[in-house]
Amino acid sequence: MGKFISSLSLIFLIPGFSVAAYAEDQNRLQQPYLVNMEREQKQNLPLPDFKDVGVEEEQPQDSAQSSKAIKRVVTAKLMTNFSDGNFYAEKLMSRAELAAIMVKTFGLDKRQVTDKDVQVADVPSSHWAYKDIQTVLKTEIMQGYRGNLFFPNQRVTRAEGLAIFAQAYGVFQFSDDTVAEILSQYSDKESIPNWARKAVATVITEGFIDSWQPQLSPLKPMTRGDMAYVLSQYLERQQPQPDTPIVPGGSVNPQPGL
Template sequence: MKKLLGILTLVTLLQTSPVFAQEAATEQLPATNSDYIQKVVEAKLMDNLPDGKFYPEKLISRAELASILVKAFYLDKRQAAKQEKAIIIPDVPNYYWAYQDIQTVLKTDIMKGYRGNMFFPNQKVTRAEGLAIFAQAYGVFQFSEPTVNEILKSYPDQNYIPKWARRAIATVISEGFINTDTDGNINPLRPMTRGDMAYLLNKYLERQQKQPQMPIVPGIL
């Protein structure tokens, strides 16, 4: 009886609280496919942790995101990254493991600091933040607002996407990089995991692969 009452209470909460429903849906993401993780590791865009395991459920920090994006998009090769003057970041000393990558994402304007030039390198990112920053490095398509709304309308939780991230996430969707849960939700407010990032990177790698040339058929111009 107690178990039944508990289930009924949960159902009631899901029906009456959109925020709770948004959070509950995050537990329904599909199981991680080790193939795409392996491809991303082999491409040296992400690494296994010191014990040799990937831990796809582990959350991504801002410092980790910066490091991944520098490698994926060769941000250190961009002209803006080559400016010699360092950006003063009080919470990222020059001996910090991701110092140079953080300097690069700030100089190229792919990521931004907070008030007081703080970066908060250990802060976790939401999926909306991670997807939007990825799109910033990739190149945000300048879709009109009606086009953005059209792209996003098929996702049940699209109203949870922050306004500032909608165009960027529409870009990621249009390029086929997005992953959703079993109900088709983007879960923009859920923290981004290493598995999420590996999926995104793998789709990006697939896009970068050279497309096969059109076969030449004899006798046809």
């Protein structure tokens, strides 16, 4: 697998990731994960306060495997605990939350974009994620829907979450054959939407998702724990690598015949 990775010289954004295609896929799915966060709040489920909060040493609702990833991303301030101090890894990701995470992770607000705000009918300037949503729209990391809608409370499928992460990270322009080879290990590969296949292949190749899982479950909603794992693996890749040791009397880059 590493052989063809080394031959890549350019990273591009997802081709064909258009507003129309995106909206068409969502309409086809009839937006099954559209929820109202205010209704959740009335059910006594705490909402994220998106402030700097400490990492709890013990979070019994999370597995031991995911706790390390959660602690890492909260420490890095890419995600936060809820106002009650718990992370709630099983809770589902919303588009607004995903937008905020992408801005923090990739510093999207540092990129040069137009000062003119994008008109989004369902995201008023008073919305907690207004600035982040404006940023992902201006940088085209995320797309809106027909009618100038963003659906900030809509749940994100795993395919969407991984594709949008890859959109910000950079999607490798694999050939169709290479994509098919990368995805071949998963029994549900045929359920990955066409627009997400190269993006999903990218995150698999870069080691951002569990390679031992037999299924990708691309049409299932993405949980906060799912995203925490992806971000944790990304942070791991950002760690400085050990310097190449220099052999005494030798050369780091020996020339042929010398």
